Amino acid sequence: MKSEFAKSINDTYTLSNGTKIPCLGFGTWIPNPEEAEEVITNALEAGYRLFDTASQYVSERSLGRVLRNSGLKRDEYFVSSKAWMDEMGYEETTKAIDRSLERLGMDYLDLYFVHWPRQPKGQPGFENWKELDIETWKALEDAHDAGKIKNLGISNFLPHHIENLLPHCRILPVINQLEMHTLCMQEYTLDYCRKLNIQIEASAPLGRTHAFENEFIQQLAAKYNVTIAQICVRYLLQRGILPLPKSTNRNRIFNNADVFNFEIEREDMLMLTCLPNTGWIGEHPDVAIPTVSCPRDQ
Numbered sequence: 001m002k003s004e005f006a007k008s009i010n011d012t013y014t015l016s017n018g019t020k021i022p023c024l025g026f027g028t029w030i031p032n033p034e035e036a037e038e039v040i041t042n043a044l045e046a047g048y049r050l051f052d053t054a055s056q057y058v059s060e061r062s063l064g065r066v067l068r069n070s071g072l073k074r075d076e077y078f079v080s081s082k083a084w085m086d087e088m089g090y091e092e093t094t095k096a097i098d099r100s101l102e103r104l105g106m107d108y109l110d111l112y113f114v115h116w117p118r119q120p121k122g123q124p125g126f127e128n129w130k131e132l133d134i135e136t137w138k139a140l141e142d143a144h145d146a147g148k149i150k151n152l153g154i155s156n157f158l159p160h161h162i163e164n165l166l167p168h169c170r171i172l173p174v175i176n177q178l179e180m181h182t183l184c185m186q187e188y189t190l191d192y193c194r195k196l197n198i199q200i201e202a203s204a205p206l207g208r209t210h211a212f213e214n215e216f217i218q219q220l221a222a223k224y225n226v227t228i229a230q231i232c233v234r235y236l237l238q239r240g241i242l243p244l245p246k247s248t249n250r251n252r253i254f255n256n257a258d259v260f261n262f263e264i265e266r267e268d269m270l271m272l273t274c275l276p277n278t279g280w281i282g283e284h285p286d287v288a289i290p291t292v293s294c295p296r297d298q
């Protein structure tokens with residue numbers, strides 16, 4: 001659990017296909033889209049170079065504008081986006097990838113995810129998720145061959161979803177993005193993905209603030225003289241996980257990136273790892289699938 005690697009925001013993880021990805025990313029699910037450009041500009045200034053968006057987040061246009069005007073070269077930042085549940089299936093996903101590229105104003109995505117393995121109840125892809133995932137994945141593989149996507153990812157996929165998909169993959173998923181934080185570590189899925197060399201990215205690494213109420217985490221923040229959010233982010237880095245914290249506040253954006261000058265001791269790491277998993281947000285890829293649709297015209 002010692003973090004030889006996470007010494008700087010410029011450190012990278014190496015994915016199973018050899019791609020290097022920044023060890024810390026910025027989540028761009030920004031509730032007020034009018035704020036997005038300012039928020040993303042602050043994140044860039046704080047040093048983030050990995051930006052995670054999705055067609056559902058409505059931040060792709062703002063993200064593209066900020067990055068294209070940043071003065072950075074295209075290979076100096078890393079962008080991921082995702083196909084929403086109503087963009088699944090070969091044809092739909094193929095179009096969704098083109099829409100994301102158009103909104104971002106980019107020729108390629110560094111990484112593209114299937115956002116959820118299954119559509120909500122009542123939709124065809126609730127019962128037929130196995131076929132739907134396989135068809136959707138083919139669209140990602142073909143977009144990869146066409147140079148539109150550099151790396152392929154799954155998001156919110158649990159072991160049974162992965163087991164269904166893998167035998168049909170021509171190109172393997174290199175990342176699984178999951179809700180993951182100190183109060184919801186999904187240890188079984190984490191271990192399962194590790195064995196398959198699938199890197200885990202943690203969405204909601206602060207437990208969408210649930211972690212802030214935990215007394216032990218509060219004590220650790222005082223002990224290391226950092227914020228609770230810094231403990232949460234640092235903990236994930238020391239577990240070899242790639243956290244994607246979100247904030248709309250400039251100070252907090254900088255704070256969440258300032259996690260490279262302290263180290264959580266082994267005993268504290270073990271205690272954090274053994275905290276009760278009380279922080280699950282409520283969304284679940286089989287039983288509590290989000291039902292919002294994707295605002296396509298944004």
Ligand code: A2P
Pocket residue numbers: 027203204205206207208209227229230244245246247248249252253255256
């Ligand atoms: P805000 O945007 O006002 O900073 P998660 O990344 O787990 O989804 O959590 C996001 C939530 O955590 C947002 O409500 C965000 O609010 C809040 N947040 C992000 N960073 C911090 C921080 N350093 N301290 C306190 N709250 C934070």
